[in-house]
Structures are given as structure tokens and as C-alpha cells.
Amino acid sequence: SVTKRLDEYRPYPFELETVRLDFRLDPKQTEVRARMAFSPKLPAATLHLDGEELDLVSISLDGRRLLRDEYKTSATGLTIFAASLPEQPFTLETVVRIAPETNTALEGLYMSNGMYCTQCEAEGFRKITYYPDRPDVMAKFHVTITGDAPVLLSNGDLVAQENGYAEWIDPWPKPAYLFALVAGDLIAHSGTFTTMSGREVALNIWVRKGDEDRCEFALEALKRSMQWDEEVYGREYDLDIFNIVAVDDFNMGAMENKGLNIFNSKWVLASPETATDADYERIEGIIAHEYFHNWTGNRITCRDWFQLCLKEGLTVYRDQCFTRDTRLGPVKRIDDVIMLRARQFREDRGPLAHPPRPDHYKEINNFYTATVYEKGAEIVGMLRTLVGETGYRQALDLYFERHDGQACTIEDWLKVFEDSSGRDLSQFKRWYTDAGTPVLRVSEHYKDGVFTLRFEQETKPTPGQPQKRPRHIPITVGLLCPDGDERAPSRVLEMTEAKQEFTFEDLPQRPVASILRGFSAPVSLERNIAPGELAFLLAEDTDPFNRWEAGRQLAQEALVAMAQGKAAQPDYAVALGKLITDESAEPAFRALCLRLPSEDGIAQSLHDRGLTPDPDAIHAAREALATDLARNHEAALAEIYDAMAVPGPYSPDPGPAGQRALRLAAAGLLNRIDGGQRAQALFESATNMTESLGALSLLVQAGADEDALAAFRERWKGDRLVMDKWFMTQLAACPPEIAVERAEELTEDPLFTWKTPNRFRALMAGLSGNHAGFHGKDGAGYRFYADWLIRLDPVNPQVAARMSTAFETWKRYDAERQAIVRNALERISATQGLSRDLSEMTARLLA
Numbered sequence: 001s002v003t004k005r006l007d008e009y010r011p012y013p014f015e016l017e018t019v020r021l022d023f024r025l026d027p028k029q030t031e032v033r034a035r036m037a038f039s040p041k042l043p044a045a046t047l048h049l050d051g052e053e054l055d056l057v058s059i060s061l062d063g064r065r066l067l068r069d070e071y072k073t074s075a076t077g078l079t080i081f082a083a084s085l086p087e088q089p090f091t092l093e094t095v096v097r098i099a100p101e102t103n104t105a106l107e108g109l110y111m112s113n114g115m116y117c118t119q120c121e122a123e124g125f126r127k128i129t130y131y132p133d134r135p136d137v138m139a140k141f142h143v144t145i146t147g148d149a150p151v152l153l154s155n156g157d158l159v160a161q162e163n164g165y166a167e168w169i170d171p172w173p174k175p176a177y178l179f180a181l182v183a184g185d186l187i188a189h190s191g192t193f194t195t196m197s198g199r200e201v202a203l204n205i206w207v208r209k210g211d212e213d214r215c216e217f218a219l220e221a222l223k224r225s226m227q228w229d230e231e232v233y234g235r236e237y238d239l240d241i242f243n244i245v246a247v248d249d250f251n252m253g254a255m256e257n258k259g260l261n262i263f264n265s266k267w268v269l270a271s272p273e274t275a276t277d278a279d280y281e282r283i284e285g286i287i288a289h290e291y292f293h294n295w296t297g298n299r300i301t302c303r304d305w306f307q308l309c310l311k312e313g314l315t316v317y318r319d320q321c322f323t324r325d326t327r328l329g330p331v332k333r334i335d336d337v338i339m340l341r342a343r344q345f346r347e348d349r350g351p352l353a354h355p356p357r358p359d360h361y362k363e364i365n366n367f368y369t370a371t372v373y374e375k376g377a378e379i380v381g382m383l384r385t386l387v388g389e390t391g392y393r394q395a396l397d398l399y400f401e402r403h404d405g406q407a408c409t410i411e412d413w414l415k416v417f418e419d420s421s422g423r424d425l426s427q428f429k430r431w432y433t434d435a436g437t438p439v440l441r442v443s444e445h446y447k448d449g450v451f452t453l454r455f456e457q458e459t460k461p462t463p464g465q466p467q468k469r470p471r472h473i474p475i476t477v478g479l480l481c482p483d484g485d486e487r488a489p490s491r492v493l494e495m496t497e498a499k500q501e502f503t504f505e506d507l508p509q510r511p512v513a514s515i516l517r518g519f520s521a522p523v524s525l526e527r528n529i530a531p532g533e534l535a536f537l538l539a540e541d542t543d544p545f546n547r548w549e550a551g552r553q554l555a556q557e558a559l560v561a562m563a564q565g566k567a568a569q570p571d572y573a574v575a576l577g578k579l580i581t582d583e584s585a586e587p588a589f590r591a592l593c594l595r596l597p598s599e600d601g602i603a604q605s606l607h608d609r610g611l612t613p614d615p616d617a618i619h620a621a622r623e624a625l626a627t628d629l630a631r632n633h634e635a636a637l638a639e640i641y642d643a644m645a646v647p648g649p650y651s652p653d654p655g656p657a658g659q660r661a662l663r664l665a666a667a668g669l670l671n672r673i674d675g676g677q678r679a680q681a682l683f684e685s686a687t688n689m690t691e692s693l694g695a696l697s698l699l700v701q702a703g704a705d706e707d708a709l710a711a712f713r714e715r716w717k718g719d720r721l722v723m724d725k726w727f728m729t730q731l732a733a734c735p736p737e738i739a740v741e742r743a744e745e746l747t748e749d750p751l752f753t754w755k756t757p758n759r760f761r762a763l764m765a766g767l768s769g770n771h772a773g774f775h776g777k778d779g780a781g782y783r784f785y786a787d788w789l790i791r792l793d794p795v796n797p798q799v800a801a802r803m804s805t806a807f808e809t810w811k812r813y814d815a816e817r818q819a820i821v822r823n824a825l826e827r828i829s830a831t832q833g834l835s836r837d838l839s840e841m842t843a844r845l846l847a
Ligand code: B3K
Pocket: 121, 122, 252, 254, 255, 256, 289, 290, 293, 312, 365, 368
């Protein structure tokens, strides 16, 4: 299959002003009539429309049926020869048939529980009708739907409706990927929002009967998002109605279709009994994210899919800031960095590394990655650090003013920052075009009142990019006196050279430097620092991120030593003891400090030091450190456990959620020495899903889970969202030696409906999240996982390809493991009829 390249971009040779779509819904044979008004922009151009798996019934131009020799169809589209096209504007009308019922790939028009729905991003619209399916073709859509369903939805405003018929007009030009249609027996949980200019917007969350009591939180989150975008970015919603639909079968989290967001039910529905604190926070974040796309994505979209991070990086950045503002800012920043390191740094170090703006791909769906999303967001954050608060707002105002209604590029985006701030961002642009995480080495020198920081940056080669150029890195630094006082306000150092030093003068004493505050750049900081200094930063740093970071580093050092069979320094345990009893620190913050680095992260750390990680040794080290901490701090932890109980009715607010997090973190450590007694009691008394699932996970970890798992299953077998948690938790948390066998057993469970993406992901991500289990020496984990990818691929290639990223770290491990993985990947790649999605992934993984 063909590689698409950024430098091969050509504008579409026709203008498409309006499109009229008439749907006659039928599970086996839906008819789609499309009328498109084209104006030629170039003389004598052929007209190409994308189309896949369509059954063409008729095609006519300005009312005249086209003859068989005036056009041709292929597996990828329809071409009308230039000779058959007038030089003037013309209308093309096609009728096609499609079969939503057999669409298991969940791209285009498909069915979920008897309901029709669509997913068009990135290139799914071409499975609905012949069309220029590219984001730079923006048209006004007018849609009619005829179908046997009480609720018929599409984008824009509802202009007519009767039994089995609805008509929608979207006044805003949009690319086809933002088209959506939903039809089914749904009920709405409704509300209204009055915009800053006083318009009233009708808000609806559409769900299946039985789910209507789980929508209130999402509705309120939507209102908060609308308000925030007005206050912080001056952006008002632009239609009279905003619909959200919850769908059970969905390939990803949610989709920002204009005025009709479609969500995976998992990220809409919430009740205290069924959703955890983390779910609530995530739901709010995703509702905000999709809503924010209305301006960053929909009103201003991408010129081509190489520019994906233009909308995704910015929108992730916006949703992260929203959550920082509505919840606990520093805690959210730490959470985001944990995620970034776990997913994006991991991606950047392996065979799948790619720039935030890739310059070639085979299947664009494979590039909805942590690099495009999360690193894309970090880049926006760095821009803000460089131009400052006001500068950022000015740049964004200019972006909206200059580009509203356009399909843009990263160059357009950087240009608004250059024009509004007067800065040259040409070197900064490398963050978008170059892959890999820079390693930033720093050394400190103090002499005669002058403190010097010497930095060196280096980025390792990544696939296709052997040579790396120095990046423009904003490094936020603060200096602390030995008594903990700030010497001076934080300063942003701008590093642009491969090696560069910065000095601080008039310092009577050697200060303790707090470097990369707030994680001001997505780099890997290497600093030779004494454990005592880290302990000091953990206790005294005024920057909460670096405070946490100091603790994490101590833990990481201890674990890396222990995983090599060396004794750990006692510093971490001692320093942590001070922190956990520090009641001036937020419970949520303390909970984060008690969370040990992940086994995957330790494996990465060992690999970074040129060592081969041994998954069993890593697991044992982490268990041993947890047990140590529990023994060392038993009394304090027990006190926390009791003190952090949250009385009264459940609230997902950050305060009580933080208390529960700290309580569970304490229970998690104590679980190693109390015989699972707290976990058992908590499991029996839990009144919300956070505690119930938290306790279940601890029982699983302790191997005392048989009754609890059965009871949980019995209680929740009718609830698809909770059952996903049941599948996932018991694999992620169980002792590694039983993980694969348990995964095999679970695939036999009648509730393992593997064609449903959520269920498939729950089981497979549960297993791959069990580091030592998945990477077991005998290779059973690898083989099991590969078998299931092969099985899923013909049914749902997008999900299969996405899940293949579990293999992206395979080259870290020893030769025996590598041989088994290579074999598994080769077996996948040799499979007859393998999808473009999964073949591209296996080829990159094997390269
Ligand atoms: N834009 C969608 C993701 C589409 C994924 C296509 N494979 C959701 C989001 O980022 O908001």
C-alpha cells in the first residue's frame, strides 16, 4: 500500500460549496444520495472522489446520467475524466448503498445495539459516500434522514422533523471528517447554557434507556467547559443546539463532530456506584476536550492529516489547563507528566518514534498517538512559557482572527506566535518536525558567589532521523537557600545550543537548584545529585512538581538498584516518612508521592543506563520496596488510612477524591503486611466504585481474590462498563506468574464479547499492563497477545493496530525474549489479508 508524504500536498482542484445528503436507513442496505455543488479552480482537472466499500447505484452531472466511459471506479474511489466536466460550476449527484449492519470496523456508518452511528475521522466518510474526503475541503452540509427510529440526529440545527424523518442544516462549512449521523431509540438528559452574548443553547446527552440517571455529571461538565472557554479564550459556542451521544461500540474515547459529539459510553456515563474518581475526572476532561475542539479543530481545522497535532496538541493543552483550573492544578500537572512519560517517552524511545508532525504515513489512524496528542500539548505549553501569559493570549486571539474558517498548518500556527510576539521560532519548530526526547544533562558549579548551571542536550537517533539538531528548550529554574527560602523568583532559561551555561550572581551561599520546574520542557533531565539534596527538595521545594519529582527520583534510584540485586539507599524511605505525615500537603499530592514508579518505567530506566531489564527482578524489587515502606511507616500509614475515610454521601470533587486516593495508597502499602485485612474490610463496606475497585485490586494483588472476584462479577454482570473494570483489574494486578493463564481463562468467559472494543481492550490492556506477566520468560504472554491481534484484525483493524503498541518496547529485553517477540510480530505480518493498519504497525515494530 502507498506511503503518503507531506511534501506531496496539492490543493484540491475544485471548490465544494454545499453538499446535500439524503439517507434512507436500513441495516442491510442504507441508501445515500449525495448532491455536491462543485466549481473548478483549475482548468481541465479530473475530479477525484474518495470512496471505499460503496455500491454505486447511479451518478449524474447537472441532471444527466454519466455514461460508463465518462468515469471510472476503483477500490479507493471514483474519477470523472476532465473531458466530461464543464468549465462552469456543476452539480454532481450520486446514489450509493452501504450495509451498516455488517460494518464491524466501526468506521463510517455502523450499528451498535440497534442504533445507527458514524465515525468519520480520519477517513471514514469515504465509506459513506463518494466525496473529497480530505480536511481542506470544507462545505456546508444539508442532511435529511429517513429511518425507522424515534431519534434522528445530524450536525447543525434541526430544521424539520416528523415521524421517521428529520432534516438538519449545518451553517458552518466543515470537512467531511466532522460529519455525524445518529439514529436510534434514545432518550435525552437535557439542559441549557446561556452564552456570553446571551444566546440560549439547548444541551442534550442522548443515551439508551436505563442510562439516563448517569448523565448529570457530564452535562454539568459540559456547562463548565462552555463557561471556561468563554472566560479564558473568549470563545463562544456557535449553534443553538449541542448534542452528545453515548455509544457502546466505539474505537476510541470520543469524537468532536460539529454540534453532535459522539462518545464512548465509558466517557459519559457516571454514577458513584459504577464510576471511580479517576473516571469522573477523565469524563470531565474528555467532555471539555471535545467541546474545545469546536474552535480548535472545527472552526479552524487541519489542512491535511500531517497537521493533526495542530488541533490535537492544542486541544489537549486546553483541556489540561481546564482541569488544572477546575481541580488541583499541581496534582493535575503531575498526573499529566506521569502519563507523558509512561506513554510518550516510551514511544519516543522505541521503533514507533515519530515527530509530532510526521512527514509520511501509510495509515493515518496509526498516528493518533501520545506524541501527536500529549507531546503536542507540551509544545503548546512551551510556547506559552516562551511568550508569557499575555503573549499567549494575544497569539491565540490572532490565530482565531486570522484563521477562522480555514484549514491550517503548523507553519500558520507558529506564524501567529512570531507575528504577535516578534520572536523568531524557526529553531523552536524542530519540536514539531524532529522525533525523540532530548536528554538534558546538567552540572552545577559554585565559586565566589557565582552559581553556574552547565547544560548539554542530546537527542538519540530515531527511525528515519539519524542526525539530531539542538532544540530550543525553556528551562524554568529556581534557587533555594539551604534553609528552604526562595533566593529569587523562578527564571526561564532559554537553551538553544548543544552546550550552554547560565550564571546566577551575588549568592553568598551555594544554593540548591530546582531545575525544570513544572516540567517546563518534555526532556529527560540527567543530573548528578546527592540523595540528600533530593530529600531536601522533596521536603522544601516551593514548586510542587519538582517536590514530587525529587521523591520520584529517589524511588526510581532505589528500585533501579534493587532490580540489579543491590541494596537501596535508605534516603527514600526516610524522606517519604516526613512527607506522608506533612498535613500541610494536599492528600492528593501525598497520594501521588506514595505511588511507586511503574515496572515499565523501571525497565525503561534500566535500559537507559545500558542495562537489560529483567521483568521478574523488577517486579520483586518493587514488591520489596513497597513492603519495606509499609514496615517502616506502618503506624503513620495506618493512621492515614483511618483519618482519610470520607464520611457522608459520595462526591467526585477533588477534595474527597484526594482523600480516597491517599487512603487507598496507604492501604496499598499496608496490604503487603496486613494479610489483606484492610482490603477485605473495605471491599465489603465500600459504597462507591472507587473504594470497591481499589479494594478488589488489592485483594487480587494479594492473591486473596477468589470470593471477591466472584461476588463482584455476580453483582455487576449486567453492567458493561463495570465488567470492563472486572476484566482489566484482575489481569493488571494479579501475580505475574498467573497472568497469562488467567487471561486465557477469561477469554472463555461468556462475557468476553471480544468484538466490542472496550471489552477487548480491557482484557488485553490488563494483561500488557502486568509488566512481568506479559513479558514472562516463556513468551506465553507474547504469543497469546499476538494470536488475539491476528483474530481481531479482520474484524476491527483500527483497534488491533492500536493494541499492537504493547510490543513497542520489545528491543529493551534480552535476546531470548526478543526472539519470541520477533517471531510473534513476523507471524502477524505474514497473516493473509492483514489490514493496512496492522501491517504498517508490524513493519515499523520490526524495522
Ligand atoms: N479526534 C478524535 C479522534 C479520532 C481518531 C480517529 N482514529 C477524538 C479527539 O481527539 O478528540
